[in-house]
Amino acid sequence: MSTFLTEETTRVTDAAVSTRLSSLDALESEAIHIIREVVAEFEKPALLFSGGKDSVVMLHLATKAFWPGKVPFPVLHVDTGHNFPEVIDFRDRTVERLGLKLVVGSVQEFIDRGELAERADGTRNPLQTVPLLDAIQQNKFDAVFGGGRRDEDKARAKERILSLRDEFGQWDPRNQRPELWNLYNGRHTVGQHVRAFPISNWTELDIWRYIERENIELPGLYYAHDREVFARDGMWRAVGEVSQPLPHEEVIIKTVRYRTVGDMSCTGAVESAAATVSDVVIEVAASTITERGATRADDRISEAAMEDRKKDGYF
Amino acid sequence: MSTETSLLASELETALPTTLFRFATAGSVDDGKSTLVGRLLHDSKAILADQLDAVARTSADRGFGGAGATGTQAIDLALLTDGLRAEREQGITIDVAYRYFATDRRSFILADCPGHVQYTKNTVTGASTADAVVVLIDARKGVLEQTRRHLSVLQLLRVAHVIVAVNKIDLVDFSESVFREIQADVQQVARELGIGSAELGTADHIDDLLVIPVSALEGDNVVDRSERTPWYDGPALLEVLETLPAADEIDTQLESFRFPVQLVIRPQGALAPDAVAAGLDVEAYRDYRAYAGQITEGSVKVGDKVSVLTPGQAPRTTTVTGIDFAGESLQEAFAPQSVAIRLAEEFDVARGDTIAAAGTVRDSSADLYAALCWLSPKPLREGAKVLVKHGTRTVQALVRNVSGKLDLASFKLEAASSLELNDIGHAQLRLAAPLPLENYLHHRRTGAFLVIDPLDGNTLAAGLVKDHPGDHEDERYSI
Numbered sequence: 020m021s022t023f024l025t026e027e028t029t030r031v032t033d034a035a036v037s038t039r040l041s042s043l044d045a046l047e048s049e050a051i052h053i054i055r056e057v058v059a060e061f062e063k064p065a066l067l068f069s070g071g072k073d074s075v076v077m078l079h080l081a082t083k084a085f086w087p088g089k090v091p092f093p094v095l096h097v098d099t100g101h102n103f104p105e106v107i108d109f110r111d112r113t114v115e116r117l118g119l120k121l122v123v124g125s126v127q128e129f130i131d132r133g134e135l136a137e138r139a140d141g142t143r144n145p146l147q148t149v150p151l152l153d154a155i156q157q158n159k160f161d162a163v164f165g166g167g168r169r170d171e172d173k174a175r176a177k178e179r180i181l182s183l184r185d186e187f188g189q190w191d192p193r194n195q196r197p198e199l200w201n202l203y204n205g206r207h208t209v210g211q212h213v214r215a216f217p218i219s220n221w222t223e224l225d226i227w228r229y230i231e232r233e234n235i236e237l238p239g240l241y242y243a244h245d246r247e248v249f250a251r252d253g254m255w256r257a258v259g260e261v262s263q264p265l266p267h268e269e270v271i272i273k274t275v276r277y278r279t280v281g282d283m284s285c286t287g288a289v290e291s292a293a294a295t296v297s298d299v300v301i302e303v304a305a306s307t308i309t310e311r312g313a314t315r316a317d318d319r320i321s322e323a324a325m326e327d328r329k330k331d332g333y334f
Numbered sequence: 335m336s337t338e339t340s341l342l343a344s345e346l347e348t349a350l351p352t353t354l355f356r357f358a359t360a361g362s363v364d365d366g367k368s369t370l371v372g373r374l375l376h377d378s379k380a381i382l383a384d385q386l387d388a389v390a391r392t393s394a395d396r397g398f399g400g401a402g403a404t405g406t407q408a409i410d411l412a413l414l415t416d417g418l419r420a421e422r423e424q425g426i427t428i429d430v431a432y433r434y435f436a437t438d439r440r441s442f443i444l445a446d447c448p449g450h451v452q453y454t455k456n457t458v459t460g461a462s463t464a465d466a467v468v469v470l471i472d473a474r475k476g477v478l479e480q481t482r483r484h485l486s487v488l489q490l491l492r493v494a495h496v497i498v499a500v501n502k503i504d505l506v507d508f509s510e511s512v513f514r515e516i517q518a519d520v521q522q523v524a525r526e527l528g529i530g531s532a533e534l535g536t537a538d539h540i541d542d543l544l545v546i547p548v549s550a551l552e553g554d555n556v557v558d559r560s561e562r563t564p565w566y567d568g569p570a571l572l573e574v575l576e577t578l579p580a581a582d583e584i585d586t587q588l589e590s591f592r593f594p595v596q597l598v599i600r601p602q603g604a605l606a607p608d609a610v611a612a613g614l615d616v617e618a619y620r621d622y623r624a625y626a627g628q629i630t631e632g633s634v635k636v637g638d639k640v641s642v643l644t645p646g647q648a649p650r651t652t653t654v655t656g657i658d659f660a661g662e663s664l665q666e667a668f669a670p671q672s673v674a675i676r677l678a679e680e681f682d683v684a685r686g687d688t689i690a691a692a693g694t695v696r697d698s699s700a701d702l703y704a705a706l707c708w709l710s711p712k713p714l715r716e717g718a719k720v721l722v723k724h725g726t727r728t729v730q731a732l733v734r735n736v737s738g739k740l741d742l743a744s745f746k747l748e749a750a751s752s753l754e755l756n757d758i759g760h761a762q763l764r765l766a767a768p769l770p771l772e773n774y775l776h777h778r779r780t781g782a783f784l785v786i787d788p789l790d791g792n793t794l795a796a797g798l799v800k801d802h803p804g805d806h807e808d809e810r811y812s813i
Contacts, residue, residue: 039580040671042354042441051672052628055596059685059726083660084626084672087609087619088601118607169432176431195429196793197459197709200782201628201670202723206791220443222434 043229046221050077051084052201053180053217054164058084058091060205061162061213065122065155068094070102070110070238071280073166076226077218079235081164082117093120095163097151099143099282100127101261106280109238122158124150141261142285148332152188155212162205162213170222174326180219186210188332223278227303231296243276243294254287278303352436355580358445358460360453360484361470366501370470370550371433371446372411374572377557380435389413411550430460439576453480454742454756457487458707458796462782465580466495468571473506473547477519483742489527490705490740490758490798492775495578496529496543499571503563504549510565517545527745546571591632591640591691592780594725595625595683599674609661624658624674625683627726630779632691633668634675639692642683645727645767651692653678686727688770688780698768699802702731705740705774706785707758707796714753714761714785720794721786722765725779728786730766737761753795760800774798 040048057064066081068074081090096110114121126146129135135146155163169176179195181203196204205213218226230237248255248271249264255275256262262283264270275288276299293302361367376386390409398410433444445460447453461467469484471477481498488496498520506512523529524543546555547563548571554560555570569577600623610616634640634654641649656676657664667673675689683689702722708714718733739750739759753759774781785795 039353042352045354045670048628048670048672052596052670055626055672056726059597082606082608085599085601085606086658086660086674087605087614087622088599089604089606116608116611170434173431176433177429192429197430197455197796199459199462199784199793199796200779201463201630202782202784204723204784204786204791204793206721206786208791220432220434222436222441224436225441 043225043232046218046225047080047083047229049201049220050080050217053203053215054081054084056203057162057164057181057205057213057215057217063158063160064092064162064164064215065095065158065160066090066092066164067166068096068110068113068121069280070096070106070113071166072226072230072237072241073168073218075113075235075237076221076229077164077166078113078117079233080217089118092164093122093158095122095124095151095154095158095160097124097147097154098126099147099284100125100130101143101283103238103240103257103259103280103283105240106238109236122154124154126150129153142282144282144285145333148188152332155188160212161207162215164215164217166218167214167216168221168223168226169219175219178216178219180216181205182214182216183207184212184214184332188212190214190330190332192326192330224300224303227296227300231300238280240277240280240288242296242299243274243291245272246275246288247271248273248275248288252287255290256287257283259283352439352441353580354443355440355466355575355578356443356445356464357466357468357575358447358457358464359468359470360447360457360460360488361468361501365470365472366412366550367446367448367470368412369410370468370499370501370548370556371444372413373550373553373556374444375433375435376409376411377553378435378437378572380433430456437572437576442575453483454487454707454758455709457484458491458709461488461491461493462796464493466497466575466578467493468497468499471498471500471516471520473500473502473512473516476516477523479743481520482523482745485523485527485529486740486742486745487707487758489529489745490707492778496524497571497574498543498545499548499550500545501548501550503547503554504552508547508554508562510563513545513547513563513566520545544568544574546574590694591634591638591689592630592777593625593627593634593675593689594630594727594780595685595687595689596627596726597625597685598683599624599626614661623680624656624676625687625689626672626674627689628672629667629669630725631669631777633666634691635666636664640677640689641692641695642677642681643688643690643695643698643770644683645686645698645729645769649695649697650679650681652681686725688725690770695770695772698770700765700768701802702763702765702769702771702783702797703800703802704761704763704783705758705798705800706753706761707798708753708755708794709796710787710792710794711755712787712794713755714759714794716751719788720763721788722763722769722783722797723786724769724771724783727767727769729769730788731763731785734762734764771799773801 066077068078085091126143129150130137135149167175177192179198182190184190207213247258249268255273258270273290274292276291276293277288279286293299359367359371392413393410431446433446435442447456447460467488471481500513500516529543547566548555554562557570557572559570605619636654636657638654639651640654641651643649654675655678657667658674716733716735720731721728722731736751736753737760738747739757741748750759772780781799783797784793785797787794
């Protein structure tokens with residue numbers, strides 16, 4: 020080996036000065052490597068795309084991974100029927116712009132058919148699991164990309180980048196494959212599928228810094244705007260068709276933005292004057308509360324809310 | 335990305351050069367590992383108010399810190415790293431958990447590896463991607479069997495930097511003599527294992543080993559240097575983590591270009607509509623063909639001579655004509671960048687092939703000699719058929735023999751004919767197709783592989799390629 024080293028040292032010394040990637044470049048490179056691995060090793064992948072910032076970043080990474088070719092897989096949206104109209108509009112424009120196929124799993128259709136029941140608290144986020152698994156099965160997707168990040172929740176902190184799901188979509192946290200080096204093992208048997216989380220190692224701040232750097236368009240409600248809201252569970256809820264104040268809940272106009280975009284019935288807005296992406300980066304960097312703690316009623320149900328949903332096949 | 339905003343962004347990047355650093359912690363709950371991780375997260379302000387509130391409530395419920403405790407004394411920092419419900423219920427840590435925090439200089443990815451159960455599996459997993467590993471020792475107990483085992487695994491994996499945190503230094507009254515004794519013991523073990531002893535002209539060792547006295551509970555020498563250890567003039571733990579070179583900074587200087595091909599980008603007619611709308615020259619890209627992958631080692635420039643390594647074929651030499659990344663043409667790229675490479679010749683190059691700096695790779699081989707870290711409850715037996723995943727290629731393999739098992743306490747090989755969960759042993763495998771195998775000591779990516787169960791697809795072992803012993807070929811088995 021020593022003869023190789025001598026040859027290389029002369030070649031490399033002039034080239035390898037300060038060849039260090041920034042943390043965003045390193046995360047981007049890791050994510051693209053994972054996206055390409057999944058596309059190469061699976062028959063039929065799909066990308067979960069809600070129009071939320073993490074899935075928008077995922078789609079952006081996919082366009083970079085296959086440039087100048089098209090993104091070689093469809094996108095899948097599990098529509099709760101309680102989405103913000105501007106987010107659905109954004110979703111449709113994005114799909115159109117990139118020439119993608121959109122597959123929609125509809126919570127509403129399952130409720131209409133009597134296969135799902137509306138919950139007493141009105142939130143539909145936990146109801147997404149059944150249409151999600153149905154869409155995976157119907158379309159024979161064997162790998163589903165998600166924008167999940169390990170900094171979001173302690174259950175996610177333990178989930179693998181390639182996470183095996185059984186025939187029922189269940190995650191078994193006690194029986195996960197060790198993930199070594201950059202070698203991802205996506206082997207699965209018939210009926211099983213894999214959830215792939217290429218941006219596992221990104222934090223909320225990384226996402227925002229990347230959106231800023233890459234000039235990525237997001238639905239407008241991520242930025243400060245005036246909206247009719249009312250206070251519930253310590254959050255500002257938007258007034259909308261499926262989100263009506265109770266008689267004692269006073270409706271006021273506030274300058275708000277959303278840190279996460281999900282089901283209208285359980286996603287809260289935060290008071291914010293951050294109207295541009297650089298304002299948001301500064302705000303997130305200084306934030307003293309997590310995005311899920313701030314804005315997701317469904318994650319406040321119990322300490323293990325996310326863990327329980329994931330075991331049942333949730334994202 | 336040729337707009338003014340991207341120029342501005344790259345200027346900001348230069349002004350704030352935050353880089354990524356991956357490290358792992360090894361040790362058991364008793365050593366105070368969870369408390370140390372909690373302390374790092376807390377003191378680097380990675381713990382936000384709602385998380386801290388939840389932990390404070392639980393700490394109070396359990397009477398942590400006693401009556402009248404305030405501030406972090408009243409918070410059980412170990413709870414910050416609590417994971418799954420099953421773990422809380424049983425008071426154990428099941429699995430490697432990943433944590434994130436950042437300072438002005440660096441973003442950190444921390445693989446928190448539980449020590450008690452399956453320590454080898456967890457330590458190997460966490461250390462495989464780590465630039466550095468922090469090993470914990472309880473100052474009251476000193477170097478234990480477990481410490482030796484942890485250091486053995488880290489030496490085997492050639493983790494670049496090992497930091498030994500002598501924790502609970504407050505419980506030995508910040509005694510210098512206790513610390514010095516442990517430090518000497520650690521250095522003795524390190525010498526026995528060959529840690530920190532650079533052999534001339536090779537990179538096959540752990541570069542350095544630091545020993546730091548800390549109190550995770552009280553915060554001494556974790557983020558800031560402590561006044562209570564005036565006899566210690568070294569850096570605090572976080573200072574070390576902020577300044578150590580990351581593994582790819584070292585590798586890029588030493589090793590030559592390696593690029594396992596993930597897939598071929600050949601859009602033919604199917605160009606991305608957004609790229610076309612942005613003015614992509616459709617005609618120019620009609621016959622576009624590039625090889626996509628992540629550079630695992632070294633760097634490459636346009637004009638470099640490279641060899642294409644295809645199993646079963648002699649290496650083919652050609653020239654790099656382009657390095658593309660999402661519409662940008664690069665003159666040079668380096669590990670661990672994901673790029674697409676164009677070559678002068680219209681070779682038939684496919685997933686599983688490797689592009690490497692010309693003349694730097696040995697012939698592919700179907701005989702694989704390796705150290706295996708066995709990670710499955712299903713034991714390894716001689717004669718077993720398995721799959722080997724190396725780079726971007728997976729091939730069938732036959733386990734010809736197991737030639738020994740490592741006694742981690744003595745770091746000596748002892749006789750064995752099978753490997754059980756958490757064993758590390760040496761084995762010889764016969765591959766169904768030759769692979770461009772390289773010694774792990776010199777090539778941490780192309781020298782690493784997975785052993786996979788062909789039946790259920792589970793990962794059985796982490797493999798480290800060793801050199802051929804040369805003369806004891808055993809022809810009893812053929813595939």
